[in-house]
Amino acid sequence: MKKGLAEASDQEKQRKGQALVEKLRTIPGAEFYPPLNALLNSVPEDVADVVCWPDEVANALSDAEVMTHELILNGKRLLQGDETSIKVIFNNLTGLNFTPERRPHGEPDEHELYLADMAHAWGVSEWRGDILLQAFGGEVMKTHNFC
Incomplete structure (x- = not known):
């Protein structure tokens, strides 16, 4: 059974956060989509501190993927x-x-x-x-x- 984010360990959350940041940074035109650009600018260079991502990150990602x-x-x-x-x-x-x-x-x-x-x-x-x-x-x- 797949664990939800709430049940995931800090290490799993960090890995998922790092993967999400990498995905966000590869979206073409991300800098032109204000909510996504704001999120990218707020992410620390070292994403090791990222433990949990709020829902608005996931929403911005799904919206930005279609804003091309x-x-x-x-x-x-x-x-x-x-x-x-x-x-x-x-x-x-x-x-x-x-x-x-x-x-x-x-x-x-x-x-x-x-x-x-x-x-x-x-x-x-x-x-x-x-x-x-x-x-x-x-x-x-x-x-x-x-x-």
């Missing part, structure tokens, strides 16, 4: 999330997912309504300039220019 991509409009981050979701939202914003080929039963003004809703949600005054889909670390995967 972001949407940037004219240099301002609009959204961050997992690769699939961010790609879908990018394709929605650019209108690709509203084309008749992808949405044969859609209404003609659906894309404009979607843009208006997203502008309101993100505080965007107008859709102008460049939007980037990029991975954390700066690799630009797709761009679109709103004319």
